[in-house]
Each structure stands twice: as structure tokens, then as C-alpha cells.
Amino acid sequence: MTTHSSVPRRILLQSAAAASLVGGGRSAVAVDPIKIGMPVTLTGALGSIGTQMRQACEFWAKQVNAKGGLLGRPVELIIEDTAGNPSNTVRKAQEMVERNGVRLLTCIVASNEALAVAPKLAEWDAIFVSGDNGDGRLTGESLVPNFFRPNTSGPMGTRAVTLWLRDSPMKKFYGIGMDYAWGHNSMDVFEREAKRAGKEFLGAVFSPTGTKDFSTYITKIRQSGAEGCYLVLAGDDNNAFLSQANQYRLGDKVQLLTEQVDEGSINAVGDAAVGLVGGSRYPATLDNPANKAFVASWQKEYGRLPQMFEGDQYQSCVVLQAAIEKAGSIEAAKVRAAMEGLVVDSVKGRVEMRACDHQGEQAGFVVKVVKKAGMERPVPEVIATYPAKRITPACNKMSYDD
Numbered sequence: 242m243t244t245h246s247s248v249p250r251r252i253l254l255q256s257a258a259a260a261s262l263v264g265g266g267r268s269a270v271a272v273d274p275i276k277i278g279m280p281v282t283l284t285g286a287l288g289s290i291g292t293q294m295r296q297a298c299e300f301w302a303k304q305v306n307a308k309g310g311l312l313g314r315p316v317e318l319i320i321e322d323t324a325g326n327p328s329n330t331v332r333k334a335q336e337m338v339e340r341n342g343v344r345l346l347t348c349i350v351a352s353n354e355a356l357a358v359a360p361k362l363a364e365w366d367a368i369f370v371s372g373d374n375g376d377g378r379l380t381g382e383s384l385v386p387n388f389f390r391p392n393t394s395g396p397m398g399t400r401a402v403t404l405w406l407r408d409s410p411m412k413k414f415y416g417i418g419m420d421y422a423w424g425h426n427s428m429d430v431f432e433r434e435a436k437r438a439g440k441e442f443l444g445a446v447f448s449p450t451g452t453k454d455f456s457t458y459i460t461k462i463r464q465s466g467a468e469g470c471y472l473v474l475a476g477d478d479n480n481a482f483l484s485q486a487n488q489y490r491l492g493d494k495v496q497l498l499t500e501q502v503d504e505g506s507i508n509a510v511g512d513a514a515v516g517l518v519g520g521s522r523y524p525a526t527l528d529n530p531a532n533k534a535f536v537a538s539w540q541k542e543y544g545r546l547p548q549m550f551e552g553d554q555y556q557s558c559v560v561l562q563a564a565i566e567k568a569g570s571i572e573a574a575k576v577r578a579a580m581e582g583l584v585v586d587s588v589k590g591r592v593e594m595r596a597c598d599h600q601g602e603q604a605g606f607v608v609k610v611v612k613k614a615g616m617e618r619p620v621p622e623v624i625a626t627y628p629a630k631r632i633t634p635a636c637n638k639m640s641y642d643d
Contacts, residue, residue: 273314275312275565276337277318277343277345278343278346279321281322282350286478287350287450294348294372296551297552298348300551301558302316302558311562312571321336325354326354327357334361335361345368345576346358347369347561352374355376356383362573367387370389370391371389371391375393375395377396377430380600384637389601390600391556391585395426396427396430399427399430401606401625401627402431402499404625405624415442415445415467415469416432417445417447418472418474419447419448420450424473426639428445428471428473431500433640434641444465451477454481455481459482470495471499472519479506483510484510487510500519502520502621505550507619507620518624521606523550523589527588531587531588535588560583581595589603591603604627607623607626609621609624
């Protein structure tokens with residue numbers, strides 16, 4: 242594997258498929274690689290998430306190339322740092338298409354970046370397979386034919402938490418979210434689902450991405466009278482909030498809930514995450530053959546368990562791989578046709594890529610962060626699992642009927 246430490250960078254992961262031997266093995270003919278573009282946030286407030294996603298893609302590509310590549314061709318990852326800026330993301334993705342001949346995109350971190358890229362896909366004749374993007378509109382009102390989401394959406398993560406809350410004695414809730422597309426979308430879903438469950442939603446505040454001081458927000462949460470507070474925060478923002486909430490002992494008064502419990506944040510804030518309840522797009526403890534094999538290989542490579550965004554992005558890479566193999570091509574039209582209705586048994590179990598809205602149907606998980614004897618850090622423990630049909634909204638929808 243050839244790597245370069247600078248960002249932006251291109252990574253060509255070598256495999257036995259990279260050359261075809263001729264003339265008794267004395268010469269080789271190069272095989273054109275399958276290029277996958279990754280305009281990914283590696284710096285800024287969401288850089289920790291992008292780093293997880295990049296590592297998952299690199300791990301997947303290394304595995305694929307070790308087995309001969311895709312369609313007999315090596316996989317090449319073309320990686321550019323977007324710093325979480327939507328205009329950067331569009332520009333860098335377009336450069337990948339025009340300069341490098343990329344027709345497959347993944348690993349875009351923020352939903353506002355994804356929403357900016359999606360309208361350009363037809364012009365670029367490119368397929369974009371999400372590995373993280375949560376905004377429900379991407380498979381709803383803003384759906385375009387060449388976008389697919391194998392990962393858990395924001396509404397799906399929120400739905401899992403609110404199903405769990407139906408049996409909770411807590412009645413009053415407040416919310417805090419990041420002030421961009423994903424934060425507002427998920428908070429809207431939480432409000433609707435909380436009210437459907439007979440709970441009272443007292444209101445929400447939204448913090449600009451990159452907020453360092455959450456003291457005024459914590460004061461508002463305390464003064465709201467809420468028994469539970471729903472968080473739609475990620476990356477450095479999430480870490481800062483959890484650390485400061487712990488300092489102000491917010492958890493003594495209010496149960497903290499979140500759409501996604503990220504091990505990266507747990508590792509960053511330690512005991513400040515204990516007691517947090519929320520959705521998990523991927524818990525490493527899932528008991529199925531595909532996940533056990535993935536976890537074992539990951540631990541051998543990195544000496545640790547895979548984290549949430551790593552598992553979710555890896556699943557998206559596996560789905561993309563299956564579509565390419567089914568299509569026998571990387572042409573956008575053929576991959577799109579192969580992806581619609583595709584069923585893959587992956588690290589989270591059965592995933593079906595719905596033809597109607599390109600959302601992957603999959604189970605939903607709720608976890609609680611706990612301390613366990615012998616464990617260096619707190620860990621997310623699965624406390625509830627919900628079937629795909631209860632978690633995934635109807636086609637092109639962000640709301641639920643039951």
C-alpha cells in the first residue's frame with residue numbers, strides 16, 4: 242500500500258490484480274484501477290468523524306485488493322480534505338471527476354455537504370454512496386437518482402431512541418442540536434416522535450458548528466424543567482458539551498439522550514459520557530458472522546474495536562462493492578440499477594437498498610454508556626434492538642405512522 246501523509250492525497254492500494262503477467266512472468270501489463278473519490282472532512286470540528294470514515298474505507302480497500310480487487314482491478318482511493326465546507330466539497334468532488342475520472346464517491350461527512358453535492362451527480366454521471374449522512378431529506382424531498390444511503394439516517398436513529406422512550410417514565414424533554422441541516426432535521430423528528438409517544442417537548446436550542454463554550458446552553462437546559470435532553474451533536478462539539486455538562490453536573494438532574502453514541506467521543510471525554518443513552522448506527526458487539534469476522538480482522542490490524550462511524554462506513558463500502566460486482570461495471574447507470582433492491586448481509590445484518598428511495602433498511606440499536614470491570618474506558622452496551630421495519634420510515638418520508 243502506497244500512502245502519502247499530506248492532505249490532500251491519493252492512495253493506491255496495490256493488489257495482485259494490479260498487474261497481469263505475460264511472457265512467462267517477465268513483463269506485466271498494468272490494469273486501470275477503480276477510482277473512488279473521498280472528499281472527506283479531516284480537519285475542523287467534524288475531523289474526528291472523517292478520520293474514522295477514512296480509516297474504514299482504507300481498511301475495506303486493503304481487504305478487497307488483497308483478494309484480487311474489484312472486477313479484476315485494484316481499488317484506488319482519492320482523498321481530499323474538505324474541512325467540512327460544502328463549497329469545498331463540491332469543488333473537490335468535481336476536480337476528482339474531471340481530473341481523475343472518478344465516477345464513484347463516498348465518505349462525505351456532513352449532511353449539508355451531501356446536499357450540496359447531490360444535485361451535481363447527474364451532470365458528473367457519478368454515483369454517491371453515503372457512509373454517514375443523516376439528513377432525512379437526502380432520501381426524501383432532495384433525493385436524486387444517483388444517491389444511495391446504506392447507513393442509518395438521522396430519522397432512523399431518532400426513531401430508535403423515541404421507541405425506547407415510550408416505556409420511560411420521563412415526560413418532559415428539551416433538545417440541543419448543531420445549527421445545520423442534520424441538527425434541525427433530527428430535532429424535528431424527535432419532537433414529532435416524542436409527542437406521538439405522549440411526551441411533552443419543551444423546546445430546543447441550536448449551537449453553531451465549532452462551539453467551544455456550552456455554559457449558556459446548559460443553563461437553558463437546566464431552567465427548562467426537562468427530565469431528559471436530546472442531543473444532536475457530533476465531533477468536537479459533542480465532546481465539549483459532554484465535558485462541560487459533566488462539570489456542571491447536568492446529568493444529576495437531566496437524563497442525557499443522543500441520536501448517536503460515538504466511541505470516539507467516549508474515548509475523548511471518558512467518565513463524562515457514563516449514563517448517556519442513545520442510538521448507535523453500529524455497535525461493535527453485534528452477534529452475527531459478518532460482524533464477528535470484521536471485528537476480528539479490524540482488531541488484528543489496529544489492536545482495538547471498530548468505532549461507530551467506522552462500522553457504518555465499512556458497511557456502505559461493502560454495499561457499494563456488492564453493487565459493482567452485480568453490475569459487472571462502474572458505469573453509473575449500471576451501478577444504479579444493481580443497487581436498487583440489492584440485499585446484502587453485512588456487519589449490521591441484513592440491509593436492503595430500497596428502490597423507492599435508495600435508503601438501506603436495517604435494524605436500529607439503543608445503547609447506554611456504562612463502566613465495566615477490566616475495561617479501560619466506558620463502553621456502549623446495547624439495551625434495545627428494533628427491527629428494520631419499525632426503524633425505517635416509509636419511502637421518501639421522515640415521519641412514522643405508528
